[in-house]
Amino acid sequence: MTANAGFPQAHTGGYEPDVYDQLVQDTQNIIARYPQARSALLPMLHLVQSIDGFVSRRGIQFCAEQLGMTAAEVSAVATFYTQYKRKPNGDYTVGVCTNTLCAMMGGDAIYEELSEHLGIGHDETTEDGKVTLERVECNAACDFAPVVMVNWEFFDNQTPDTARTLVDELRLGNDVTPTRGPSKVCDFKHVSRVLAGFPDGLADEGPSAGEASVQGTQWAKNHQAPHSQHPDTAAETQGTPRDGEPHTGDEGSSAERPTGAGTPTTDDGKDLT
Numbered sequence: 001m002t003a004n005a006g007f008p009q010a011h012t013g014g015y016e017p018d019v020y021d022q023l024v025q026d027t028q029n030i031i032a033r034y035p036q037a038r039s040a041l042l043p044m045l046h047l048v049q050s051i052d053g054f055v056s057r058r059g060i061q062f063c064a065e066q067l068g069m070t071a072a073e074v075s076a077v078a079t080f081y082t083q084y085k086r087k088p089n090g091d092y093t094v095g096v097c098t099n100t101l102c103a104m105m106g107g108d109a110i111y112e113e114l115s116e117h118l119g120i121g122h123d124e125t126t127e128d129g130k131v132t133l134e135r136v137e138c139n140a141a142c143d144f145a146p147v148v149m150v151n152w153e154f155f156d157n158q159t160p161d162t163a164r165t166l167v168d169e170l171r172l173g174n175d176v177t178p179t180r181g182p183s184k185v186c187d188f189k190h191v192s193r194v195l196a197g198f199p200d201g202l203a204d205e206g207p208s209a210g211e212a213s214v215q216g217t218q219w220a221k222n223h224q225a226p227h228s229q230h231p232d233t234a235a236e237t238q239g240t241p242r243d244g245e246p247h248t249g250d251e252g253s254s255a256e257r258p259t260g261a262g263t264p265t266t267d268d269g270k271d272l273t
């Protein structure tokens with residue numbers, strides 16, 4: 001087996017001079033963030049994807065040269081993580097979560113619908129180069145199951161119909177708006193550059209947490225439940241004051257404060273203590 005087994009023979013030549021110069025400049029920027037150059041490999045692989053649309057053979061060679069590694073070492077890392085693509089990726093990676101909860105809530109049905117509608121299977125790309133379909137593992141968004149990701153932006157509470165409309169819009173070149181995050185989904189190369197550590201200014205755009213995610217916190221806040229407290233402050237409630245803070249019975253201690261605050265109650269106001 002060769003060092004680049006699994007990678008197609010595209011992009012075997014070097015980069016065009018202006019592209020190469022920009023890559024070198026970006027590489028120096030990335031390497032400067034780490035104590036050792038080789039630590040820059042993960043963002044470097046995203047950088048390569050921002051130019052080639054996947055981790056190309058020339059990209060592997062470039063990373064190896066810049067970081068003082070062998071092509072085999074770079075390939076070993078690139079083939080480990082699913083975010084690094086081993087063949088040209090579509091403009092939009094459409095990832096359908098088919099992990100346990102999403103699968104039960106309809107993720108499997110969404111995947112089957114998209115696969116049939118697009119005529120492609122897992123890790124395959126439509127002929128127009130627009131959409132790469134993937135089954136993905138849990139996106140830590142189970143409270144919005146079933147979830148579909150487009151270039152790692154969330155589309156919550158999907159159905160086979162909404163997911164089909166979503167990919168149709170992408171293939172028509174229309175902007176699509178994630179449930180959370182920025183107002184539109186950028187293409188794969190653009191997002192790859194952001195993941196390489198070159199912000200596009202959109203990171204703080206739009207809501208980051210949906211209503212379902214904050215309901216527990218909100219309930220705890222409204223009811224002043226003990227578990228709403230940070231461990232540091234919870235220690236006081238449990239009779240273990242932090243350094244320099246009053247002990248139970250001292251003036252200013254929680255025992256001297258009006259009752260009610262910090263007392264867990266039911267919805268109808270009954271004291272649970």
Ligand code: FES
Pocket residue numbers: 097098099100101102103137138139140141142143145146147
């Ligand atoms: S199972 Fe789909 S987001 Fe967790």
